[in-house]
Amino acid sequence: MSDRSLPAFLGGPPAFPDGPPLWPPEDEQVLRALQAAYADRSWGRYDGQHSSRLVEQLRQMHGVEHVLLCSSGTIAVELALRGLKIGPGDDVILAAYDFAGNFRAVEAVGARPVLVDLADNSWTLDAESLQSAISSQTKAIIVSHLHGTLAKMPQIVELARAAGLVVVEDACQAPGAIVFGRIAGNWGDVGIHSFGGSKLLTAGRGGAIVTASAAVAQRIRVYSQRGNESFPLSELQAAVLAPQLARLNERNRQRAAAAQRLRARLAGTPELVTSFQGAEDSPAYYKLGLFYRPSCDAVEQDIAAQRRARFIAAAQAEGIAIDEGFRGFAGRSASRCRVPGSLTRARQAAKATLLLHHPVLLASEETIDRLASALINVASALADETARLAAS
Numbered sequence: 001m002s003d004r005s006l007p008a009f010l011g012g013p014p015a016f017p018d019g020p021p022l023w024p025p026e027d028e029q030v031l032r033a034l035q036a037a038y039a040d041r042s043w044g045r046y047d048g049q050h051s052s053r054l055v056e057q058l059r060q061m062h063g064v065e066h067v068l069l070c071s072s073g074t075i076a077v078e079l080a081l082r083g084l085k086i087g088p089g090d091d092v093i094l095a096a097y098d099f100a101g102n103f104r105a106v107e108a109v110g111a112r113p114v115l116v117d118l119a120d121n122s123w124t125l126d127a128e129s130l131q132s133a134i135s136s137q138t139k140a141i142i143v144s145h146l147h148g149t150l151a152k153m154p155q156i157v158e159l160a161r162a163a164g165l166v167v168v169e170d171a172c173q174a175p176g177a178i179v180f181g182r183i184a185g186n187w188g189d190v191g192i193h194s195f196g197g198s199k200l201l202t203a204g205r206g207g208a209i210v211t212a213s214a215a216v217a218q219r220i221r222v223y224s225q226r227g228n229e230s231f232p233l234s235e236l237q238a239a240v241l242a243p244q245l246a247r248l249n250e251r252n253r254q255r256a257a258a259a260q261r262l263r264a265r266l267a268g269t270p271e272l273v274t275s276f277q278g279a280e281d282s283p284a285y286y287k288l289g290l291f292y293r294p295s296c297d298a299v300e301q302d303i304a305a306q307r308r309a310r311f312i313a314a315a316q317a318e319g320i321a322i323d324e325g326f327r328g329f330a331g332r333s334a335s336r337c338r339v340p341g342s343l344t345r346a347r348q349a350a351k352a353t354l355l356l357h358h359p360v361l362l363a364s365e366e367t368i369d370r371l372a373s374a375l376i377n378v379a380s381a382l383a384d385e386t387a388r389l390a391a392s
Contacts, residue, residue: 015374016319021359024202029243036239043236046228050238057245058193058208061176062186066217068209069233070224073172073194074101076207077142079231080190081109082223083209083216084166086140091338093133093165094142095125096346097328102142102170103337113337114138115329118345121275123289123325123353124151126345130159133340140166145174145184147289147325147355148259150281153179153187168192175201176248178282185210195237200251200286200358201244203237255285255361258368262288262361265372271311271379272354287355289325291348294386305351307382312354314378320371321360325353 024030033050037043042050051069058067070076086092088110094102096115106113116129123146130141141160143151153169160167169188171177177184185191190213195206211217224230263274273291294307308324315322328350330343360371 014317014319015370015377019319020321020357021363023198023357023359025359025362027243029246030240033239033243034236037236043234043239045235046232048235050235050242051233053242054238054245057242058210061245062183062191062210064186064210064212066211066214068217068220068224069238070207070209070231071233072205072231073170073192073196073207074099074105075231076192076194076209077102077168077170078105078108079220079224080168080192080209080211080216081105081111081140083211083213083220084140084168084189085219086111086166089137090139091135091137092140092142093125093130093138095123095144096330096339096343097123097326097349098142098144098146099170099172099326100329102144103329103332106142107336111139112137113329113332115332115337115339115343115346117341117343118349119149119152120345121273121291122149123147123275123349124149125156127152127155127159129341130156134163134165138163138165140168142168142170143188144170144172145177145179145283147173147275147287147353148283148285149275149289150174150177150179150184150283153182157187166190172196172199172207173286174284175199176252177284180280184284189213190216195233195241198286198357200284201241201248203233203241206233206237206241208233251362252282252284255358256283258361258363258365259283259285259288261365261368262372265369266290266375269376269379271383272375285358285361287358288361290354290356291352292354293352294383307386308352308354311378311382314382315375318374318378320374321357323355323357325349325355 042048055067090111091114092106093114117126119126167188169191171184172194174184191210193208195203197204266272292308330347
C-alpha cells in the first residue's frame, strides 16, 4: 500500500495524484467480443469458435502446429515438463532468480531444481553458468525472459542440444518479443505464455503452450484429459484474448518506445540502473526492471533491501505503480535443490530489483517524462537523507 505521508517529505503533492493507470484498459473491441459471446451464448460452452480462433492466431504468430490452451502460465510450465517426460530422478536447471511457480513446477513433476546465476545486468539465466551445472541427471532447462530483458537463447539452445537437454522457454512476461530475430517462445522445445490478470494479454487467468512436437503435445493432452479437460481456458476468456492479440505488436512498440525514453531520462541517476538490451532484440515490457543502488557505503544486502523498501514507499506515495522484484531461490534448502556455483547476481537482484508496472508505458511522452522526474526526485531526496544521517 502507498505511504501517503511521504509526499510532504518530498516537498509537494503526489506527481500522479490519480494513481497508476488502470489495467486492463478500456477497449472497444474487447467489449464487442464480450457482447457477441453473450448474444450467441458461446460464453457458456466447453469448446467453440473463440478457442479455435485464438489457437489459430497463436499458431500463425509462432509458426508451429501445436498450441494448447490451459488455465494458467504456471500450470503450463508443469504440463510442458510432463510433456517432455521430465520426472523423478531428473534435474532441471533454472535461474536462481525467477518466478516461484517455475521452481514449484519442477518439484511437482518429482524432479530436482538446479540453480544457476543471472547474466550480468539482466534478470535472465546466465548462459555462461550452464555448462558447470550439467550432470548426468540433468534433463531440461527452464529459461525465463524477465523484466524487459531477454535471455541469450541461441547460446542456451546450442549448449542444450550438445548436452541432449530439452528447453522450456517461459515467455509469460514477453509475448510478442523478438529474441535474436525469432519470436519469444519459439526457441525452446516448448514455449509458455500467460494470460493472467496483470499480463500484457489478459483474461484474468489462462495460459498457452506452443510446440513443434506432436509427441509432446499428445502427452500433455493425455495427462490433461480426465473425462474432460482438467486445466481449461474458457470460451469467454478466449473471446477477449483474440482482439488483444491482434493489437499486441502495436502496443509492444508503444511500450518499447516509452521504455527507451524513460531509460534515457534516468541515465544520469546513479541510484537507478537500467538493464542492457542487445540491438538484435525487441523486448516486451510486462515489467520494466531497474536496479536500485543507493549511493552510500551500505554494501550489506539487508541494508540495501531496507533502502529499496524506503524508495518504493516514497515512489508509491507519488502515485507510481512500482514494487520489488522476486525473492528468488538462493535461500532455498539444499534438500530441495542443487547449487553448483555462485549465485551472487541472483542474490543482488532479489535485494535490489524495482519493477515498474507496464500500463504507464502506454501513456503520453509527457507522462513518461513526468514519471522519470518523479523517480529521479525520490532517488535524490533519499540520497540526501542518507547523507544527512551519515553526517549526524
